[in-house]
Amino acid sequence: MYTIRDVAKISGVSKSTVSRVLNNHPYVSFEKRKRVEEAIKQLEFKPNQIARHFRTKRTNSIGIIVSFLAHPYFSELAGALSEECRIHGYNPVLFQTFGDRTQEMDVFKKWKSKELDALIVTSTALTQAELDELSDNGVLTICNEAYTNNKIDVFCLNEKKAAYEGVQHLLNKGRKKVAFCSDDLASPSQQARLSGFKQAHLEMGLTWDDALIVDNISSVTDGYSLGKYYLSFSNSRAKTIDAVFAGSDFVASGFLKAAQHYGVEVPLDFSIIGFDNHPISEVTSPPITTIMNQTKDMAQDLVEVLDMRLLGQDRPFMFKQYNGILIVKGTT
Amino acid sequence: MYTIRDVAKISGVSKSTVSRVLNNHPYVSFEKRKRVEEAIKQLEFKPNQIARHFRTKRTNSIGIIVSFLAHPYFSELAGALSEECRIHGYNPVLFQTFGDRTQEMDVFKKWKSKELDALIVTSTALTQAELDELSDNGVLTICNEAYTNNKIDVFCLNEKKAAYEGVQHLLNKGRKKVAFCSDDLASPSQQARLSGFKQAHLEMGLTWDDALIVDNISSVTDGYSLGKYYLSFSNSRAKTIDAVFAGSDFVASGFLKAAQHYGVEVPLDFSIIGFDNHPISEVTSPPITTIMNQTKDMAQDLVEVLDMRLLGQDRPFMFKQYNGILIVKGTT
DNA sequence: GTGAAAGCGCTAACAA
DNA sequence: TTGTTAGCGCTTTCAC
Numbered sequence: 001m002y003t004i005r006d007v008a009k010i011s012g013v014s015k016s017t018v019s020r021v022l023n024n025h026p027y028v029s030f031e032k033r034k035r036v037e038e039a040i041k042q043l044e045f046k047p048n049q050i051a052r053h054f055r056t057k058r059t060n061s062i063g064i065i066v067s068f069l070a071h072p073y074f075s076e077l078a079g080a081l082s083e084e085c086r087i088h089g090y091n092p093v094l095f096q097t098f099g100d101r102t103q104e105m106d107v108f109k110k111w112k113s114k115e116l117d118a119l120i121v122t123s124t125a126l127t128q129a130e131l132d133e134l135s136d137n138g139v140l141t142i143c144n145e146a147y148t149n150n151k152i153d154v155f156c157l158n159e160k161k162a163a164y165e166g167v168q169h170l171l172n173k174g175r176k177k178v179a180f181c182s183d184d185l186a187s188p189s190q191q192a193r194l195s196g197f198k199q200a201h202l203e204m205g206l207t208w209d210d211a212l213i214v215d216n217i218s219s220v221t222d223g224y225s226l227g228k229y230y231l232s233f234s235n236s237r238a239k240t241i242d243a244v245f246a247g248s249d250f251v252a253s254g255f256l257k258a259a260q261h262y263g264v265e266v267p268l269d270f271s272i273i274g275f276d277n278h279p280i281s282e283v284t285s286p287p288i289t290t291i292m293n294q295t296k297d298m299a300q301d302l303v304e305v306l307d308m309r310l311l312g313q314d315r316p317f318m319f320k321q322y323n324g325i326l327i328v329k330g331t332t
Numbered sequence: 333m334y335t336i337r338d339v340a341k342i343s344g345v346s347k348s349t350v351s352r353v354l355n356n357h358p359y360v361s362f363e364k365r366k367r368v369e370e371a372i373k374q375l376e377f378k379p380n381q382i383a384r385h386f387r388t389k390r391t392n393s394i395g396i397i398v399s400f401l402a403h404p405y406f407s408e409l410a411g412a413l414s415e416e417c418r419i420h421g422y423n424p425v426l427f428q429t430f431g432d433r434t435q436e437m438d439v440f441k442k443w444k445s446k447e448l449d450a451l452i453v454t455s456t457a458l459t460q461a462e463l464d465e466l467s468d469n470g471v472l473t474i475c476n477e478a479y480t481n482n483k484i485d486v487f488c489l490n491e492k493k494a495a496y497e498g499v500q501h502l503l504n505k506g507r508k509k510v511a512f513c514s515d516d517l518a519s520p521s522q523q524a525r526l527s528g529f530k531q532a533h534l535e536m537g538l539t540w541d542d543a544l545i546v547d548n549i550s551s552v553t554d555g556y557s558l559g560k561y562y563l564s565f566s567n568s569r570a571k572t573i574d575a576v577f578a579g580s581d582f583v584a585s586g587f588l589k590a591a592q593h594y595g596v597e598v599p600l601d602f603s604i605i606g607f608d609n610h611p612i613s614e615v616t617s618p619p620i621t622t623i624m625n626q627t628k629d630m631a632q633d634l635v636e637v638l639d640m641r642l643l644g645q646d647r648p649f650m651f652k653q654y655n656g657i658l659i660v661k662g663t664t
Numbered sequence: 665g666t667g668a669a670a671g672c673g674c675t676a677a678c679a680a
Numbered sequence: 681t682t683g684t685t686a687g688c689g690c691t692t693t694c695a696c
Binding site: 046047048049050051053054057059068069070072075076078079082083086091092093094095096098103106109110112113114115219220221250253254256257260279280282283284285 | 333378379380381382383385386389391400401402404407408410411414415418423424425426427428430435438441442444445446447551552553582585586588589592611612614615616617
C-alpha cells in the first residue's frame, strides 16, 4: 500500500503538493499536477481515507438509525434518506437497531466519537429526555418521531391528523365500534395516532371502547389472529366490532383474511383501514384503504437542512410535519 | 473533547498506561487502573475511534452491499447478515447501491482504502471478471450470486434447483404453457433459474415457448400488467398461458390480481408460483405457492467463515449452496 | 509494571 | 506556486 510519500518521491514534488492535487487545490502548476496524477495512476495509489478522516476530523458520513429494515415503511424511508445523502455528497451509513437501546447507544457512541458527522434517527427506543441530553453537540436530526425540544431538527408525519382523518372516514361511513391497533402504544407516534382516534370520536359525539385499543400488533399474522378473535363472534351474537384502524397494511391484510375466513363481508359489514400504502394493500380483494406518508418530500427537506447545518450555517431548529394522504380503496 | 493526554495528566500516569487500560491489557497495577478509570468517568472521556482505526489499521466494520433495501428479500437478508456481524463483534455497515455500478464501486473503494475490514456483496452489477480483479486483497464474500472463482467465499441459494422444482411442480399439475418472469435476465442467478426452468421441461419431454420468457418484471404492477396482457385473451381464443413462474411473490400477486380481474379461476384454470415466501403470499386469496430461501442459515455460515478469515485463519475458499423450499399453498 | 519516544498518513499553517 | 514543519490521538516497541 503506497502513501503520498511514495507518490511525492516518484513525481519529484513534496507531500504537500501531492495532497493539494488530491484535494483539488488551486495554486498547483499544471505541470506538477500532471506529474503527480501520473504517479498516482502508476502506483494505483489510493489515499488512506482513515488517515484523512483522522486529520480533518470529518468522515463525510451520515448515520441513519432504523429499527427494522424489514418493515416496508422503514426500508422505504431509509432508502429515500440514503439517496438524498448521496445527492448532497455524503456517505449514508445505515444502522438497524431492532428497537434495542444498547444497539442504538452504540450508534450514538460512533457519532459522539466522531465516526459519523451527523445522525438521522428514524425511530428510537430512547425517551425525549435522553435525546435532549445527547443532542448538545453535533448534528442530530429526528425523522418520524414528533420530539419537540429546540435543539434538534424534527421532520415527521402528522400522526394525529392522519389518524383523525382515517377514523373520521370510518365513522362517516356509519361505523360505531372501531378497533385501534398499535405496534407499540408507548411510543409518541402511536400516542399521537390514538389521540387522533379519540378526537374523531369526540367531534362526532361518539364514544370509543378502551377494550378495543390493542397493543403489540404488527404483522400479518398478528392481524389475522386478532381478526379471528373478534370476527368469530360476528355471526352468533351482537357484533363486537364493525371496523378496524389497523396501523399498518400488514395488519390490515391479516384482518381482511380473517374476515374472509368467517365470511364477513368487507366493506359491507366490516371496514378496514391500513397504513403505509404498501403494495400489499393493492393485491388483496378488495384492495385496502390506507394512509400514505410523504416520505420522499420528508427525506429531501431533512437532508437539505442537515447539509446546511453541516456547512456551519446557524439557523433556527425546525419542526416540520407532513400530512398523511388518505387513499380510499375497497375496504371502506 | 478530551484525549488520553488529559486522562493521563489527571490520573498521574503516562499515556501508555491509559491506553493499556482502554485496551484491557494485563500488566497494569490494580491501583493505577482504578485511577485511570476514575479519570475517564470524571471527564466523560470517549476515545477517538478514528484515531484508533488510523493507528491499528482496522475499523472492525464490515460493509454489506445491497441493491434494493425496499425489496423484501434483500431487507431480510441484510437484516440477518447485520445481526450475525454484531454477534461476532463487528459493526455491520449497510450500503444500498440501487444496482448502480458507480455506487457499488464507491463501496469497493472504501474497502480498498481500509475503511472497511471486509465486504459482503449480496447483489452486484459487476461481472465475475471484474470481481476477480478486485478480490486479491482483503476479505470479500459473495452472498446470493453463484460466482465461482476460487478467491472468494460464496454462499447462495441453488437457484437452478429451486426453479427446477417449482416448474416441475407446475408441470406435474398438467400445466403446459408456463411463463417465466425475471427481473434481470442478464444476472447469473436469473440465468440459473431459467436453466432450471428448461431442465424441468426437458426431463418431462415438454417444450417451452421462448416468447413466454419475460424480462424486467419485478413489482406488483409489473405482474398485474403482464397478467392482464396474457389473460385478457383467455376467454376468447386458445389460451396463451396456463401458469406462471413469477420470480417473486410481488409479481405473483400482481398476476393473481389480473386473473381475478378477468375471472380466470386460480388454481383451476391457471397456476401461479412466487418466490421469497413474503407475507404478501399469505394474504391473497388464494394464498400463493412460493419458494423460500434459508436466509438465516446462510447468514450464519457466511459470517462465521468471514470471522475466521479476519482472524487470520488460512482456509480453502468455500462455495456453499442452499436448497430452496417449495411451499405449496392455494395457487397451484 | 511503567514511561518515553516514535510514528501511522495525511493536511494545513507558515515561510519562502 | 511550492516545500518545510508540526501535529491530529492513539498504540506499540523498547528500555528501565
